[in-house]
Each structure stands twice: as structure tokens, then as C-alpha cells.
Amino acid sequence: MAELIAYTDGACSGNPGPGGWGVLLQAREGTRLIKERDLCGGSPDTTNNRMELMAAISALEALERPSTLTVITDSNYVKGGVTSWMFGWKKNGWKTSARKPVKNVDLWQRLDEAQERHSVTWKWVKGHAGHVENERADELAREGMEPFKP
Numbered sequence: 001m002a003e004l005i006a007y008t009d010g011a012c013s014g015n016p017g018p019g020g021w022g023v024l025l026q027a028r029e030g031t032r033l034i035k036e037r038d039l040c041g042g043s044p045d046t047t048n049n050r051m052e053l054m055a056a057i058s059a060l061e062a063l064e065r066p067s068t069l070t071v072i073t074d075s076n077y078v079k080g081g082v083t084s085w086m087f088g089w090k091k092n093g094w095k096t097s098a099r100k101p102v103k104n105v106d107l108w109q110r111l112d113e114a115q116e117r118h119s120v121t122w123k124w125v126k127g128h129a130g131h132v133e134n135e136r137a138d139e140l141a142r143e144g145m146e147p148f149k150p
Contacts, residue, residue, distance in 0.1 A: 001029075002027040002028060002029050002034050002035075003027070003028050003029070003069075003070070004025070004026070004027055004063075004067055004068065004069035004070070005025070005026045005027075005028065005069065005070050005071075005072060005133075006023055006024070006025050006026075006056075006059035006060075006069055006070070006071045006072065007023065007024040007026075007072045007073075007133040007134055007136065007137040008021070008022070008023050008052070008055035008056050008058075008059050008071060008072070008073045008075075008078075008137055009021070009022050009052070009055055009073070009074060009075075009127070009134065009137035009138045009140070009141045010022075010048055010049070010050070010051025010052035010053070010054065010055050010075065010141055011048065011051060011138065011141035011142050011144075011145050012046060012047060012048040012051055012145070013145060013149055015047050015048050016045055016046060016047050017045065017046075018042065018043070018044055018045070018046070018145055018148035018149045018150070019042055019043050019046035019047065019048065019050065019051040019145055019148070020040060020041065020042035020043075020051060020140075020141045020142060020143065020144030020145025020146070020148070021040065021041055021042065021051045021052070021054040021055035021058060021140075021141050021144055022038070022039070022040045022055060022136075022137045022138065022139065022140025022141035022142070022143065022144055023038070023039040023040070023055050023058050023059045023062070023137060023140065024036065024037075024038060024133050024136045024137045024140065025037040025038075025039065025059060025062065026133070037062070038136075038140055039058050039059070039062055039140070040140040040141065040143050040144035041054070041058065041144045042144035042145045042146075042147065042148050043148060044148040047104075049075075049077050049103075049104060050104055050107060051141065051145075052073065052075040052077060052078045053078060053104060053107040053108070053111060054107065055073070055137070055141065056071055056073060056078050056082070056111055056114075057107065057110050057111050057114050059071060060111070060114035060115055060118055060120070061114050063118065066117045066118055066119075067118050067119070068118070068119040068120075069118060069119075069120060069121070070120075070121045070122075070123055071120055071121070071122050071123070072123045072124075072125055072133070072134070073122070073123075073124060073125075074124065074125055074126065074127030074128075074134055075124075075127075076124065078122075079122050079123075079124045081108060082111060082115070082122055083122050086108060086112060089102050089108065090112070094108070094109070
């Protein structure tokens with residue numbers, strides 16, 4: 001059975017400013033690549049964190065049926081939020097431990113809903129460190145941002 005992997009990244013020119021997100025979806029059997037799909041998009045006025053979240057959301061929403069996959073991100077914000085903080089936020093009515101509203105709550109809720117139908121393993125990789133697939137996701141994020149740059 002093929003292993004599904006989604007490499008995700010977000011980019012922003014200014015923070016806030018025009019931004020983009022990118023996803024490299026791969027199906028692999030061992031080291032053999034079976035299928036690959038690129039996704040990207042963007043927004044005229046956003047933040048880097050929102051684009052990182054949109055990349056992860058888009059990866060999960062692109063899958064037509066419930067799947068087992070690994071999402072690989074270079075965002076500590078996304079990985080930490082989804083694996084550590086989200087449970088508490090939900091328990092606290094989407095408020096932080098300091099009782100303040102969670103930033104980007106609309107996207108965190110959408111990510112929570114998107115991952116519900118899948119079995120997701122979240123992994124972090126260091127960005128801009130020569131990881132080929134992460135670099136490709138970064139290129140896609142920049143491509144998604146391009147139409148929104150002045």
C-alpha cells in the first residue's frame with residue numbers, strides 16, 4: 001500500500017502582506033514515487049502563520065477520501081498547535097491558557113475539521129536547510145503568492 005506524504009509551506013512578503021501557500025503531495029512505495037501533485041494558492045493581505053495553516057488545510061482538504069498520511073511542515077506554529085495546543089484551546093472554548101482568543105481561530109477550526117476524517121502524523125523539518133521536498137513546497141508557496149505581489 002502506498003504511503004501518502006504532504007509537504008507544506010507558507011510564505012509572506014511582509015508580515016502582513018501578500019502571501020502564498022504550497023503543498024507537494026506524494027504517494028510512495030518505499031523510496032519509489034508513484035504519484036505527485038502540486039497545490040498552491042495565496043492571498044493579497046495575510047500573515048505567514050495564516051499561509052502555513054492554509055497549506056496544511058489544503059493538503060488535507062484535497063484528499064477525496066479518508067486517508068492515512070504524514071504532513072511534514074517547517075512551521076513550529078502549525079506542528080505545535082495541532083499536536084499540543086489545540087486540545088486545550090478546544091476545551092477552553094478556543095481560548096488560550098491566558099483566556100485570550102486563539103489567533104487565527106477560523107483556520108485552526110478548519111484544520112481541526114479537515115484532519116478529523118484522516119489519520120494524520122505530523123512531522124517538523126527545518127526550513128531552508130536543503131530538504132528537497134520542503135524546498136519544493138516553498139517554491140509552490142512563492143508561486144501562490146506571485147499574483148498578489150504589487
